[in-house]
Amino acid sequence: MTETTWLWSGCIGMALGAVALFVVGKHRTQDEEGHTILHVIVPVVASLSYFAQATRQGSVVLSDGREFLFARYVDWAITTPLLLLGLTMTALHGAHRRPGLVAAILGADVLMIVTGGFYAASVATGPKWIWYLVSCGAFLAVYAGLFGPLRREAQDRDPVRRVEYGRNVALLAVLWLIYPVLDLLGDSGLQVWGPTATTASITVLDLTAKIVYGFVILAGARKVADHDLSHGHVEPAPVSTEAVPSGADAHPHPRASRTTSR
Ligand code: RET
Numbered sequence: 001m002t003e004t005t006w007l008w009s010g011c012i013g014m015a016l017g018a019v020a021l022f023v024v025g026k027h028r029t030q031d032e033e034g035h036t037i038l039h040v041i042v043p044v045v046a047s048l049s050y051f052a053q054a055t056r057q058g059s060v061v062l063s064d065g066r067e068f069l070f071a072r073y074v075d076w077a078i079t080t081p082l083l084l085l086g087l088t089m090t091a092l093h094g095a096h097r098r099p100g101l102v103a104a105i106l107g108a109d110v111l112m113i114v115t116g117g118f119y120a121a122s123v124a125t126g127p128k129w130i131w132y133l134v135s136c137g138a139f140l141a142v143y144a145g146l147f148g149p150l151r152r153e154a155q156d157r158d159p160v161r162r163v164e165y166g167r168n169v170a171l172l173a174v175l176w177l178i179y180p181v182l183d184l185l186g187d188s189g190l191q192v193w194g195p196t197a198t199t200a201s202i203t204v205l206d207l208t209a210k211i212v213y214g215f216v217i218l219a220g221a222r223k224v225a226d227h228d229l230s231h232g233h234v235e236p237a238p239v240s241t242e243a244v245p246s247g248a249d250a251h252p253h254p255r256a257s258r259t260t261s262r
Contacts, residue, residue, distance in 0.1 A: 003196040007054035009223040010203040014047035016142040017211035025218055030224050031089060038086045039214035042079045046210055049075030050203075064123045065193060066187055072202070073117035080113060080211065081106040086217060087146065087172065090165045090224070091154035098153065105145035112138035116180075120188040132189070136180060143173065164220040171216060175209045 001009075020041050025036030051164045052058030058071025086096045088102045095102050115135040122128035146169050152167035182205065183189060188197030 001196075001198065003199045004054055006196070006203050007050050007226075010206060011047050011050035013207050014043040014050060015211065015217055017207065017214070019190060020045060021211070021214045021218065024215070026225065027214060028223060031094065031220045031228065032225040034089055034095075035086055035217055038082050038100035039079055039217055041095065041208050042082050042214065043077050046075050061212075062123055063067055068121045068122070068188075069199075070117065072122065075114055076116075077110055077113045077221070080109050083209075083213070084109055084142070084146075087125045087165070087168060090161060090168060090220075091157070093157055093161065101145065101149055101153075105150065108138045108141035108145065111135075112142060114181070120183065124186065139176075139180065146173065158227065158231075160224055164224055167221060168217060171213060172209075175190075175205065175213065178205055223234045 004114065015228055021036075021043065022040045025032075025040060027033040027036060050096050052071040053069050058074070059067050059069045062068050084105055086097055088105065092098060092102070093179070094153035112135050115131050115138060119128055122131060133150060151165065154162050156170075157165075179202075182198065185192040186201075187193075187195045188198075
């Protein structure tokens with residue numbers, strides 16, 4: 001298969017995956033609705049990025065003759081924060097809690113992708129490896145957030161959420177670890193293999209990290225929603241939540257929140 005065929009496979013695979021995730025996704029609670037929306041948007045963005053790459057609108061030829069597929073990094077800059085947002089929603093029972101922590105994890109992630117893009121676009125060797133190291137530093141900061149404070153938050157929640165978070169973060173961490181290795185060995189880095197092999201392996205990995213991972217998350221979100229609904233402490237998705245003062249219980253019983261006096 002040529003590089004372009006791989007790119008078209010990514011475009012079509014992501015589009016079909018988005019439709020499948022949309023069909024299986026449910027909206028019974030705000031949490032479940034949030035996960036469904038996130039895991040449909042992610043492959044839609046990726047499909048468009050693969051379209052741009054396949055039609056050569058999402059790439060430029062660098063002065064050393066390599067092709068820099070910048071649409072790949074634009075895709076990752078949008079989709080990786082969305083995937084992490086899903087994890088924070090599970091750990092925090094809604095991403096509105098600890099906004100500073102959520103912003104730190106998502107901010108480090110965007111920094112990782114942007115500096116990774118500069119690495120891939122570098123022609124001069126010195127700056128290239130500095131960008132790579134900075135990107136890896138930001139990657140470590142993301143992992144520190146996920147396995148430190150966010151995991152502690154998940155452990156303080158109900159057993160269903162705790163198990164969901166543990167499984168999801170482990171799967172995400174393993175899949176994401178492969179990206180810097182592939183990009184290092186590919187044509188942006190040590191050039192152990194060429195552009196076609198790089199694109200082929202990244203396409204397969206992307207489909208796994210977005211579509212397969214999306215199915216796993218939506219199945220888990222269904223279990224969490226079943227648990228929440230059976231305990232009766234969630235509001236249905238279309239009902240808006242009331243503002244919660246800092247430090248107050250963010251999930252009072254629906255009836256209790258209605259009787260709160262001003
Ligand atoms: C780069 C190269 C520089 C060093 C590091 C990288 C990490 C990239 C990652 C990408 C994840 C992408 C996903 C996309 C699909 O959903 C930029 C390759 C650390 C972790 C999950």
